[in-house]
Amino acid sequence: MTYRLYYWPGLQGRGEFVRLALEDAGAAYEDVARGEGAKAIMDMVGSAGGRAPFAPPFLVDGETLISQTANILAYLGPRLGLAPPDEAGRAVAAGLQLTLADLVAEVHDTHHPIASSLRYEDQREAAKARSGDFLARRAPKYLGYFEKVLTGAGGAFMTAGGHTYVDLSMFQVLEGLAYAFPRHIGTNEGRWPALAALRQRVARRPRIALYLASERRIPFNETGIFRHYPELDAD
Amino acid sequence: MTYRLYYWPGLQGRGEFVRLALEDAGAAYEDVARGEGAKAIMDMVGSAGGRAPFAPPFLVDGETLISQTANILAYLGPRLGLAPPDEAGRAVAAGLQLTLADLVAEVHDTHHPIASSLRYEDQREAAKARSGDFLARRAPKYLGYFEKVLTGAGGAFMTAGGHTYVDLSMFQVLEGLAYAFPRHIGTNEGRWPALAALRQRVARRPRIALYLASERRIPFNETGIFRHYPELDAD
Numbered sequence: 001m002t003y004r005l006y007y008w009p010g011l012q013g014r015g016e017f018v019r020l021a022l023e024d025a026g027a028a029y030e031d032v033a034r035g036e037g038a039k040a041i042m043d044m045v046g047s048a049g050g051r052a053p054f055a056p057p058f059l060v061d062g063e064t065l066i067s068q069t070a071n072i073l074a075y076l077g078p079r080l081g082l083a084p085p086d087e088a089g090r091a092v093a094a095g096l097q098l099t100l101a102d103l104v105a106e107v108h109d110t111h112h113p114i115a116s117s118l119r120y121e122d123q124r125e126a127a128k129a130r131s132g133d134f135l136a137r138r139a140p141k142y143l144g145y146f147e148k149v150l151t152g153a154g155g156a157f158m159t160a161g162g163h164t165y166v167d168l169s170m171f172q173v174l175e176g177l178a179y180a181f182p183r184h185i186g187t188n189e190g191r192w193p194a195l196a197a198l199r200q201r202v203a204r205r206p207r208i209a210l211y212l213a214s215e216r217r218i219p220f221n222e223t224g225i226f227r228h229y230p231e232l233d234a235d
Numbered sequence: 236m237t238y239r240l241y242y243w244p245g246l247q248g249r250g251e252f253v254r255l256a257l258e259d260a261g262a263a264y265e266d267v268a269r270g271e272g273a274k275a276i277m278d279m280v281g282s283a284g285g286r287a288p289f290a291p292p293f294l295v296d297g298e299t300l301i302s303q304t305a306n307i308l309a310y311l312g313p314r315l316g317l318a319p320p321d322e323a324g325r326a327v328a329a330g331l332q333l334t335l336a337d338l339v340a341e342v343h344d345t346h347h348p349i350a351s352s353l354r355y356e357d358q359r360e361a362a363k364a365r366s367g368d369f370l371a372r373r374a375p376k377y378l379g380y381f382e383k384v385l386t387g388a389g390g391a392f393m394t395a396g397g398h399t400y401v402d403l404s405m406f407q408v409l410e411g412l413a414y415a416f417p418r419h420i421g422t423n424e425g426r427w428p429a430l431a432a433l434r435q436r437v438a439r440r441p442r443i444a445l446y447l448a449s450e451r452r453i454p455f456n457e458t459g460i461f462r463h464y465p466e467l468d469a470d
Contacts, residue, residue: 051387053330054334054337054380055334064323065327068330070305070333071333075326088298088299091306092286092300094309095293095303098302098303098305099303102340105337109344109348113344114361114368117368123364126348126361129358130349130350133349133352148287149287
């Protein structure tokens with residue numbers, strides 16, 4: 001069965017966490033809106049009935065529709081061989097993924113602290129204030145935590161269950177932060193050596209390396225979550 | 236086995252979603268930090284090893300530690316008889332819970348749009364701007380969605396699987412919004428009649444009614460997520 005992934009075409013966004021899992025596993029999937037356009041998403045979101053998703057990404061697997069990034073990964077993980085084998089380990093993985101999701105939401109709000117409905121340029125001053133706090137307090141708190149988790153699990157993988165979707169998502173967050181805040185990450189990445197090694201290791205996984213070099217990998221850009229606005233970056 | 240819930244004493248916060256599930260099921264649980272103080276949380280968060288949580292709430296069940304509200308509820312749901320019986324239904328419930336979590340995060344940021352580390356009074360102007368957008372666009376979008384989900388599932392419960400933890404969390408969100416934004420909810424609640432009925436129905440569930448009248452229910456206050464600042468409210 002081919003998985004059908006629905007996410008906005010033209011940006012990595014939250015859909016990228018799902019793409020990385022599907023690509024790493026070599027799963028058959030269709031990136032629906034990149035073929036059919038964003039209308040395919042709106043048709044699903046606007047459909048009647050209790051099972052319509054609130055927002056992309058969502059995944060269709062036969063008769064099953066799964067929404068919310070972390071939920072999709074919890075569903076796909078065991079099917080793709082990308083989850084810990086036991087329930088307790090899966091709960092750990094899901095908790096880490098949700099903590100990554102919290103970090104991603106905070107990254108989004110560095111450039112949109114007031115309203116998603118406003119342009120960045122119309123909330124730039126608030127964005128500078130929020131980004132300053134993010135880089136001074138929040139990013140180090142999160143990255144210090146994930147560094148501790150990684151070293152506590154042995155240093156190779158984010159969970160004791162071996163390579164999982166959490167490693168792929170951690171890679172994506174590190175790539176995104178380095179894109180959005182190159183000065184900050186350049187100055188500080190030495191504080192998180194295990195994470196830096198994980199980032200390189202994931203990038204070298206054969207299917208990930210092929211994916212990153214392909215046209216299927218949408219480049220980071222200023223319509224996604226991780227945006228490079230130099231005025232928001234700082235040592 | 237008695238569940239051990241860790242959450243900040245003195246506020247409902249995200250811990251309240253877990254408390255409501257435990258209370259509705261009549262489960263044996265200890266609200267650890269209300270007895271032992273916040274230090275019990277800090278000791279766990281600061282502990283070494285890959286299984287330390289990033290932040291409360293987290294739940295300890297024997298040897299298992301589960302973090303993140305939606306993850307805790309996905310774990311407890313089947314054990315407490317508060318989850319749909321099948322995997323597809325559980326994935327729907329988890330997706331709805333995560334969408335409620337997104338709404339809760341946006342509510343938090345109505346009063347703290349710039350930094351959690353700053354006082355409300357030091358970001359009030361940005362809070363007014365963010366709250367204006369929240370009430371004009373975001374809250375109606377979320378509540379309209381949940382109204383559609385509820386009516387699509389038959390009108391009685393948020394999922395086709397009957398009464399679940401999602402109904403309890405939906406109740407809590409509606410209570411919180413009515414506390415924080417009484418003018419807005421008073422003016423607009425007629426737009427979401429099925430949600431208003433669900434809110435009343437959950438409040439009348441015997442164990443929930445007893446809980447709400449007990450000292451275990453911490454009142455809403457201005458240290459939680461749902462805060463009543465009249466200047467942020469609007470029709």
